[in-house]
Amino acid sequence: xxxxxxxxxxxxxxxxxxxxxxxxxxxxxxxxxSAGVGFIALFLIAWIALTxxxxxxxxxxxxxxxxxxxxxxxxxxxxxxxxxxxxxxxIMVGWVLSTVLAVPIGVLMGNFRFFEGLFxxxxxxxxxxxxxxxxxxxxxxLGVGDAQKFAILFIGVFFxxxxxxxxxVKTVPREMIQxxxxxxxxxxxxxxxxxxxxxxxxxxxxxxxxxxxxxxxLVVAELVAANVxxxxxxxxxxxxxxTDQIILGILIIGLLGLFTDYLFKWSxxxxxxxxxxxx
Amino acid sequence: xIASAKLQAQHVWKIFGGQREAEVVAVQDLSLHxxxxxxxxxxxxxxxxxxxxxxxxxxxxxxxxGDIWIxxxxxxxxxxxxxxxxxxxxxxxWLSVEENIRFALKKxxxxxxxxDALVREHIQLVGLGGFERAYPNxxxxxxxQRVAIARALVYKPExxxxxxxxxxxxAQTRLQMQELLLAVWQAHRTTVLFVTHDVEExxxxxxxxxxxxxRPGRIKAEVVVDLxxxxxxxxxxxxxxxxxxxxxxxxxxxEEAQRAAASGEFIGAT
Numbered sequence: 001x002x003x004x005x006x007x008x009x010x011x012x013x014x015x016x017x018x019x020x021x022x023x024x025x026x027x028x029x030x031x032x033x034s035a036g037v038g039f040i041a042l043f044l045i046a047w048i049a050l051t052x053x054x055x056x057x058x059x060x061x062x063x064x065x066x067x068x069x070x071x072x073x074x075x076x077x078x079x080x081x082x083x084x085x086x087x088x089x090x091i092m093v094g095w096v097l098s099t100v101l102a103v104p105i106g107v108l109m110g111n112f113r114f115f116e117g118l119f120x121x122x123x124x125x126x127x128x129x130x131x132x133x134x135x136x137x138x139x140x141x142l143g144v145g146d147a148q149k150f151a152i153l154f155i156g157v158f159f160x161x162x163x164x165x166x167x168x169v170k171t172v173p174r175e176m177i178q179x180x181x182x183x184x185x186x187x188x189x190x191x192x193x194x195x196x197x198x199x200x201x202x203x204x205x206x207x208x209x210x211x212x213x214x215x216x217x218l219v220v221a222e223l224v225a226a227n228v229x230x231x232x233x234x235x236x237x238x239x240x241x242x243t244d245q246i247i248l249g250i251l252i253i254g255l256l257g258l259f260t261d262y263l264f265k266w267s268x269x270x271x272x273x274x275x276x277x278x279x
Numbered sequence: 280x281i282a283s284a285k286l287q288a289q290h291v292w293k294i295f296g297g298q299r300e301a302e303v304v305a306v307q308d309l310s311l312h313x314x315x316x317x318x319x320x321x322x323x324x325x326x327x328x329x330x331x332x333x334x335x336x337x338x339x340x341x342x343x344x345g346d347i348w349i350x351x352x353x354x355x356x357x358x359x360x361x362x363x364x365x366x367x368x369x370x371x372x373w374l375s376v377e378e379n380i381r382f383a384l385k386k387x388x389x390x391x392x393x394x395d396a397l398v399r400e401h402i403q404l405v406g407l408g409g410f411e412r413a414y415p416n417x418x419x420x421x422x423x424q425r426v427a428i429a430r431a432l433v434y435k436p437e438x439x440x441x442x443x444x445x446x447x448x449x450a451q452t453r454l455q456m457q458e459l460l461l462a463v464w465q466a467h468r469t470t471v472l473f474v475t476h477d478v479e480e481x482x483x484x485x486x487x488x489x490x491x492x493x494r495p496g497r498i499k500a501e502v503v504v505d506l507x508x509x510x511x512x513x514x515x516x517x518x519x520x521x522x523x524x525x526x527x528x529x530x531x532x533x534e535e536a537q538r539a540a541a542s543g544e545f546i547g548a549t
Contacts, residue, residue, distance in 0.1 A: 178365070
């Protein structure tokens with residue numbers, strides 16, 4: 001017998017126990033967030049305990065308060081802002097130079113076997129060469145100005161970035177290109193109005209990852225022949241064993257890297273809502 | 280040459296590899312024709328080369344030997360005279376349903392208002408009214424293939440090439456899509472070459488069926504599907520003649536599958 005009365009929703013539902021450690025199981029969001037925050041807090045507490053209890057000499061590990069005091073004095077004297085601007089400017093120019101070349105070359109390599117054959121052996125050769133080792137050469141070639149800093153960032157980023165962009169382009173399904181031919185489009189029209197928009201989300205992710213690398217290469221770029229910059233501040237502090245300055249510099253670079261990463265993630269969701277999994 | 284043929288293939292071969300690699304004969308001396316406004320299916324065991332033939336007819340794969348003509352003109356490459364629907368989803372994910380269908384009109388030079396009217400008409404045709412602004416990642420598999428069909432029809436190609444368009448769908452959705460295609464085709468007759476390994480699907484939709492041999496693919500038999508039109512899924516499939524034809528085609532395919540298994544040939548995916 002099928003009744004026409006809709007079934008009544010049970011008043012009380014069975015409580016599901018929280019299982020934190022089960023293969024691939026979703027956990028409540030507050031657990032997820034507090035675990036991450038808690039781990040960082042634990043790290044901070046260990047730092048405070050080690051320094052406050054005089055377990056280690058402040059030369060080796062200054063207290064968080066000492067680092068904070070250093071931040072305040074650098075901000076007050078304006079050194080911090082000078083360093084910040086110098087470094088952000090170098091990273092922007094170095095990364096943009098790399099990207100402006102990597103995108104067209106990567107797109108050609110991902111679409112035409114000829115260009116892949118032409119460039120890949122050379123790029124594979126260079127990309128394993130250590131960027132640090134280019135410091136003396138770049139000073140010889142470009143002097144001690146910002147151009148040399150851009151060059152180090154470029155060498156660190158470009159040769160990996162171009163291969164990643166090639167791979168981003170190659171993920172565009174062949175059938176998507178084939179079906180476009182049946183609409184009567186030429187290969188250049190397909191490249192511009194099918195392959196490029198289809199590859200854009202992947203390329204954006206490559207941008208996010210490679211900007212992160214640019215941050216890690218900053219210290220290398222400011223290793224020698226710099227007189228301002230976050231990386232330079234760390235190198236100088238090393239000479240005078242000012243560990244509070246070193247830790248402050250490392251923390252600032254870390255936070256700025258995190259911030260750019262977040263910026264790219266946020267704009268990705270804005271620019272490519274169609275690429276997000278909606279089910 | 281058959282005068283009334285929209286598409287004609289004569290002694291077509293496709294051989295992959297060669298030079299330093301081992302040669303694979305995918306299509307062997309294949310001849311067939313598709314009449315104007317005729318619905319013809321190509322069925323055969325997996326890996327028999329039926330999709331390869333379709334790609335050659337689309338101009339997306341080169342022909343090793345022989346010729347394929349459309350309206351008496353040999354195929355030299357892909358063109359807007361042949362619309363294509365693939366098994367995998369080929370919608371542009373950054374475009375809405377409406378924009379995806381309009382994309383196919385890029386080269387039509389029609390004024391914007393006529394394009395709008397065509398797009399609207401074809402959205403209704405495949406029953407997607409109300410989903411104009413949805414994006415592919417918001418649609419089910421069946422709905423995506425509806426958009427793909429609308430997109431392949433909207434620029435009015437001379438013929439449609441369909442490569443297992445419902446192969447990736449679940450059984451229920453596949454039946455719905457077969458009924459939809461049947462209704463669309465019966466309302467707007469056009470020339471179709473349809474590749475499938477689903478015998479019931481081929482019988483329901485086609486005027487004629489070519490059964491292919493296992494690789495290397497040749498035409499093994501031609502079956503005329505003399506079932507009354509208009510057809511519907513339920514009526515046609517309960518027709519005793521449908522059962523007889525089904526038995527005939529399945530027997531032909533089974534012979535091929537067994538022959539291939541006996542000769543120890545590897546049967547890969549199509």
